[in-house]
Amino acid sequence: MKNTIKVQRAIHNLTQDDLAKKISVSRQTINTMESGKYVPSTALALKMAALFGVGVEELFQLEEGD
């Protein structure tokens, strides 16, 4: 699964740490999500989408093979 967390983070001028605190996860989790090693739960995806003011589909996209 691809995601645009990093881009959205840059648009909103947030560091990984800022974002982590806002959605109450660890900074490492943001990192593993951005690198695609960890796919977040629906709840966390919705939280991030709400924070960035975009739809979940803008934040996460399926890749071939998913």
Added chain:
Amino acid sequence: MKKLPLLPHYYRQIGCILFVPFLALGIAYMAFDYTIPWLNYRMDPGGIEFSTNFTDELAAVGLIASFVMIAFSREKIEDEAIQFFRLEALQWAVWVNYAILVLCILFCYGGLFFSVMTFNLFTVLIIFIIRFRFVLYQYNKASI
């Protein structure tokens, strides 16, 4: 998200501290037949004498308790990614443990097999702790 049932974070330190004396007691019992004198127990129901010493029980229960505390205490920030890695490491540990156990069943006989079964009381937890710590180490390293 539904939280896993885990002990508070500080239990990990308690587990690490308790682990040392119980391991020493376990080794002393296994290797040197050491028993704590006041843990002797004797009873005599209907004229048939039964006596035992509870040193090995104490060592085994103490070791299991300390391993459980180390393995199942919450991380400082226990978020869903950590829970995912935790469950993955647990599954990995069960796989590896039974693979090793099957090999030991096939290749160990007699007294050696008995020792293997004794160690097997703890190996799932030990393998889990090592695997989980390793995964967390990589997770931390990857995000520096």
